[in-house]
Amino acid sequence: xxxxxxxxxxxxxxxxxxxxxxxxxxxxxxxxxxxxxxxxxxxxxxxxxxxxxxxxxxxxxxxxxxxxxxxxxxxxxxxxxxxxxxxxxxxxxxxxxxxxxxxxxxxxxxxxxxxxxxxxxxxxxxxxxxxxxxxxxxxxxxxxxxxxxxxxxxxxxxxxxxxxxxxxxxxxxxxxxxxxxxxxxxxxxxxxxxxxxxxxxxxxxxxxxxxxxxxxxxxxxxxxxxxxxxxxxxxxxxxxxxxxxxxxxxxxxxxxxxxxxxxxxxxxxxxxxxxxxxxxxxxxxxxxxxxxxxxxxxxxxxxxxxxxxxxxxxxxxxxxxxxxxxxxxxxxxxxxxxxxxxxxxxxxxxxxxxxxxxxxxxxxxxxxxxxxxxxxxxxxxxxxxxxxxxx
Amino acid sequence: xxxxxxxxxxxxxxxxxxxxxxxxxxxxxxxxxxxxxxxxxxxxxxxxxxxxxxxxxxxxxxxxxxxxxxxxxxxxxxxxxxxxxxxxxxxxxxxxxxxxxxxxxxxxxxxxxxxxxxxxxxxxxxxxxxxxxxxxxxxxxxxxxxxxxxxxxxxxxxxxxxxxxxx
Numbered sequence: 001x002x003x004x005x006x007x008x009x010x011x012x013x014x015x016x017x018x019x020x021x022x023x024x025x026x027x028x029x030x031x032x033x034x035x036x037x038x039x040x041x042x043x044x045x046x047x048x049x050x051x052x053x054x055x056x057x058x059x060x061x062x063x064x065x066x067x068x069x070x071x072x073x074x075x076x077x078x079x080x081x082x083x084x085x086x087x088x089x090x091x092x093x094x095x096x097x098x099x100x101x102x103x104x105x106x107x108x109x110x111x112x113x114x115x116x117x118x119x120x121x122x123x124x125x126x127x128x129x130x131x132x133x134x135x136x137x138x139x140x141x142x143x144x145x146x147x148x149x150x151x152x153x154x155x156x157x158x159x160x161x162x163x164x165x166x167x168x169x170x171x172x173x174x175x176x177x178x179x180x181x182x183x184x185x186x187x188x189x190x191x192x193x194x195x196x197x198x199x200x201x202x203x204x205x206x207x208x209x210x211x212x213x214x215x216x217x218x219x220x221x222x223x224x225x226x227x228x229x230x231x232x233x234x235x236x237x238x239x240x241x242x243x244x245x246x247x248x249x250x251x252x253x254x255x256x257x258x259x260x261x262x263x264x265x266x267x268x269x270x271x272x273x274x275x276x277x278x279x280x281x282x283x284x285x286x287x288x289x290x291x292x293x294x295x296x297x298x299x300x301x302x303x304x305x306x307x308x309x310x311x312x313x314x315x316x317x318x319x320x321x322x323x324x325x326x327x328x329x330x331x332x333x334x335x336x337x338x339x340x341x342x343x344x345x346x347x348x349x350x351x352x353x354x355x356x357x358x359x360x361x362x363x364x365x366x367x368x369x370x371x372x373x374x375x376x377x378x379x380x381x382x383x384x385x386x387x388x389x390x391x
Numbered sequence: 392x393x394x395x396x397x398x399x400x401x402x403x404x405x406x407x408x409x410x411x412x413x414x415x416x417x418x419x420x421x422x423x424x425x426x427x428x429x430x431x432x433x434x435x436x437x438x439x440x441x442x443x444x445x446x447x448x449x450x451x452x453x454x455x456x457x458x459x460x461x462x463x464x465x466x467x468x469x470x471x472x473x474x475x476x477x478x479x480x481x482x483x484x485x486x487x488x489x490x491x492x493x494x495x496x497x498x499x500x501x502x503x504x505x506x507x508x509x510x511x512x513x514x515x516x517x518x519x520x521x522x523x524x525x526x527x528x529x530x531x532x533x534x535x536x537x538x539x540x541x542x543x544x545x546x547x548x549x550x551x552x553x554x555x556x557x558x
Contacts, residue, residue: 028476028490031531031538035477035490038462038529038540052476053488066491070475073500149502173504177474197475 027062031055047194051158051184052177063197071199074149075280078272081198082148082264085207085223086156086164090257093131093164094229096123102245103230106130124163131167132228132244135252138168140261145174147268149198153180153191153205155212190214201284204267206260218286221263224256224372256372263374267292294327296370301329305343305350307364323367340379342367346386394438396445408432411451417484421532424459425484460485460527460539467551468541470521473506480523485537489525493542495549515550522551 024037030053034041046059058066074080084090099106110130111119120133144150152168152175154161161181169175184195191212193200205213208225227233228249230242243249250256270288272280300323308317315321319342320330331338334353341354341361354361366382392414398406412429419425436450460466460482468480468487477490491500491508498508498515507518517523525541525548532538543549 027492030488030490030540033529033531033538033540035488035540036492038527038542040529040531052474053479056476066475070500073502077502171504176506177472 025061026059027065028056028058030057047186048184049195049197051180051195063194066197067199070197071202071281074198074202078147080148080268080271080285081151081196081203082144083151083153083193083196083203083205083207083219085205085209086152086154086161088208088225088227088232089134089206089223090137090168090226091131091133091164092226092228092232093129093160094231096128096130098229098231099130100230100245102241105247106244122167127160127163130229131164133167134226134228134257135250135255136257136261140257141168141174143261144264147264148204149178150174151178151180151196153196153207155182155185155189155191157182192216193219201286204264204285204289218290221260221289222371223260226250226256259373263292290325292374293325296374297323297326297328297367297376299339300327300376301331301337301339302367303331303334303338303341303350304364305341305348306345307342319364319367322371326367326370328367340366343384344387346384351384392449392451393441393446394449396447399447404435407435407449407451411453415453415455417535419532419534419537423457424532425457425537427456427458427483429453429455458483458485458537459532460530460537462527462530464527465524465548466527466541467522467524470517470519470523473500473508473518475500475502475506478508478517480525480541485539487525487527487539487541489523489541489543493528493540493544495544517550524548524551 024034024039026034026036026039026041026043028035028046029041029043032040032042032055044057046057047063049056049058087093106121107123110121110123120135120137122131123129124131141150152161152165154164156164158181161179165175165179180195186192186194189212191207193203193216196203200216200219203216203219205216205220206223207213207220208223210217210220210222213220225236227236227238228243230245233240233242252258267285267288270292271283271285276283302323304314304320307319308314314332315330323330334350339359341350341359342364343351343361344364345351346361351361353359360379361384362379363382363384366377366379369377369382392407392411394407394410411432415426416428417426431454432451433454434452436452438447438449440447466482466487468482470478470480472479475491477488477494480487480489494508494517497510498517499511501507501509505518507516509516523543525543526545527539528542529540530537
């Protein structure tokens with residue numbers, strides 16, 4: 001009887017101990033060990049956060065928990081999240097062997113890697129590359145860091161990403177544990193906010209490439225591409241001389257980064273506007289972005305002429321959708337309320353109508369410029385030429 | 392220990408010890424842990440020539456200092472990195488991760504150029520180079536490193552010294 005009682009009490013102890021062990025839900029695993037109870041865990045579920053630690057995986061509940069807590073923390077500091085692309089957005093890199101004869105002069109103009117704060121052109125021998133930082137980038141990062149917690153997200157490899165981070169952030173103040181590279185993406189050829197420890201409703205993305213952000217188009221601010229080197233120009237099919245060959249560069253005060261910084265400040269200001277009354281936690285930066293965008297071409301009514309291929313459904317065209325996102329009204333037929341005719345040929349009926357009725361006649365690039373510069377551009381800068389095939 | 396015949400000269404013994412130190416110090420084994428330093432060579436056995444190669448194998452018996460953290464052990468470590476997941480600390484060759492689950496609830500993460508965990512009144516701060524006392528709750532040993540999970544949620548654990556403090 002005694003033995004039975006003793007065995008029962010031992011069993012109870014064991015059961016309690018094993019329940020305690022099992023009770024841990026293993027919210028995350030690092031180096032094969034649970035981050036909460038320290039046990040060895042073989043689980044490969046959840047999302048890998050290799051950019052924080054090479055062996056870190058977090059379960060979905062844990063990611064949600066961290067996001068929630070971090071968001072509250074950020075809101076107290078009046079900050080949002082900003083995800084930054086590298087190539088053609090903050091900088092431009094070229095392989096040493098792709099340098100053209102007219103770019104040779106750059107070789108002697110590179111700055112020492114030990115003094116990244118001093119220059120904008122760097123030579124990385126072990127990566128066999130030259131990298132040019134976009135004008136205004138340092139000021140941009142410094143000012144943006146007061147309003148946003150920033151991430152780097154590139155489709156380049158980790159080694160490249162870390163070197164670029166060192167150039168942009170030599171004191172490791174902005175991007176500590178926040179450099180996401182190609183290997184961290186959960187889907188091939190797609191960037192995702194699933195590996196960013198921030199709520200989607202509070203993230204803005206700056207990238208020159210739209211197709212990689214299919215799932216998060218509403219968070220994206222499309223940047224005008226920075227093509228400094230000749231190889232970059234060629235990559236995108238431009239036959240003209242590059243900025244490096246022309247010994248020129250994007251304007252620092254008027255360039256893309258300066259412009260987008262003002263937009264970011266505006267969005268940030270609107271998000272944290274005290275007068276709106278509702279809880280900050282419930283606000284969505286995507287809505288604010290949409291609102292700001294809709295102001296750009298507000299009041300414009302557009303008709304397109306010789307812009308879309310025949311039999312193409314006009315409303316589905318990228319330019320139509322871009323114009324609508326910018327706040328313009330688009331229509332297929334002329335009427336007295338039309339303000340602009342967007343055309344590639346000044347000889348069409350619609351183009352003639354615009355001139356006759358003293359409405360604006362603009363090239364489609366007028367819409368693209370508004371998209372990149374966040375402001376309606378003077379219509380006279382986008383004239384339309386008459387094409388030669390006129391009868 | 393494998394040794395090539397070309398090294399056989401009057402300094403053979405010293406070379407053996409030097410190679411031993413170079414090969415073994417800094418390695419890990421699951422059984423003994425991290426080999427920190429060799430303190431003495433007890434005995435070098437007869438060398439056995441390996442057929443077909445110029446190598447001779449010597450069995451060497453030696454003493455050394457090893458470091459192996461155990462589950463439940465209390466250690467002092469230096470913080471190397473702090474982020475929103477928790478912090479990493481080092482105790483000699485051993486790296487320890489303390490997740491925010493195992494940091495006292497009254498400590499909040501503060502991001503910035505010197506990320507840290509601080510109590511609400513600001514009296515206690517954990518940042519890079521802080522010294523902390525922590526308890527090991529899990530270990531993993533592989534050929535080159537020992538990785539541990541630690542906690543500072545128990546009594547008497549936490550910051551020992553604040554690098555920013557002035558006295």
